[in-house]
Amino acid sequence: MTGLYLLLLLVIIFVPVMGPLLLMILPVPFVYYSYRYGGKAGGLMFMATTIFTLLFATVFTVFTLLAGIGGLFLGIALHHKRSSYEALAIGSVGFVIGLLGILLITQLFLGVNLMDELQSGMNQGYGTFERIFSGLLEGEEVETDLAEIGQLIEFIPDIVPSILAMSGVMLAFVSQWTTYKLINRIENQTLGFTDFKNIKLPTSILWYYFVAMILNYVTMDGNDLAYLAALNVFILTGALIVLQGFSFVFFYAWKKKWSKAIPILVVVFSILLPGIVMYLVRIIGIIDIGFPMRERVEEKKE
Structure with missing residues (x-):
């Protein structure tokens, strides 16, 4: 499972076009290993992958932090036979902790505030968007729409906790669904989410x-x-x-x-x-x- 995780990480590094898709399933090796052998074994795998990425791909250690913590929480929940939505809730908490860890690490060790950078980028994009449409279109409705977009961008820092929580739920759902498919294929089980x-x-x-x-x-x-x-x-x-x-x-x-x-x-x-x-x-x-x-x-x- 450690080798599988590192292989996925290498593909993300050298084939960036596949990055967004593989990032969603990067936690699966941690989930499956923790599901099979429990939290202690999953913790050892997390330590091993962290050491490897620190030595050979330091910048990408943040991916290991996110995938490892979220995968551990979710895998341990599955190991203890929690219901599908209980496991999803526990896994979501793990991924939120991982996301918070990335924000703290980039702030403390790299001096980069990711949310400030995001808002700065959106402000620059809004400025360009405003200049283009102000030149092409005129009228009170256009100005009102542009003002509302500007207010929405300023509003984003206030809802960062909600963004993190929803991102954690999405990562947990994809990882859990993919792990269910893997378990069912390997172990001939019928695990899955309760009907919506x-x-x-x-x-x-x-x-x-x-x-x-x-x-x-x-x-x-x-x-x-x-x-x-x-x-x-x-x-x-x-x-x-x-x-x-x-x-x-x-x-x-x-x-x-x-x-x-x-x-x-x-x-x-x-x-x-x-x-x-x-x-x-x-x-x-x-x-x-x-x-x-x-x-x-x-x-x-x-």
Whole structure:
């Protein structure tokens, strides 16, 4: 598994065009080895790969840090037979820790603040974009749109925790899904995620969401820790509620024996028209979490 990881890393180094794809599956060797032999063995593999990358590819050690920590958390969760979504949550925490580690290392040892660099790059791109479109188009609507884009760029540093959390979930999901495929192929098992339509989040999510929403309105004019915490909790819990809403749409379509295209179209239109469809999906998610909607659908079905 150490050799497989180093091989993937070498491909990323020498074939950059494949980098984005391979970065998503780079943690899989750590996940699989920790799943098979537990946390101690996974920790030894992490130490071995870290030493190799420090000696022969120092700059890319940050990849090992991210893949190793996230892979260990996820692999240990699978080793202890946690459910698919429990393992996903634990793995997400591991990847967030890895991402935070990369930010700290680049800040302390390289003197580079990645988020400042990102915002600086976006500001430069916005400046170029503004100059081009201001010259080509005129009018109040264009100026308003450009001003909104500028405000969005300035808003990005405030939602860094949410960006890290969502990135961690995405990395954990891809790594877990790929590892399931590997385990099923090698060990002839049938591991996989629980059907999306059966997801049911705890009611406590609603309390976090509404408290964060209230605090967000109260502290929206400030830049203190309370404002940042309320904003990011509101964004994350809101995303979870939307996820619950989509889950109910898939569940309802399945119960009514509708075409699978219908819930997929709901997801697509939610992305295209977030101000309308996404808002309705969030309301559905709130009702599904807070009230026994699924039980009533089951009763009507019977």
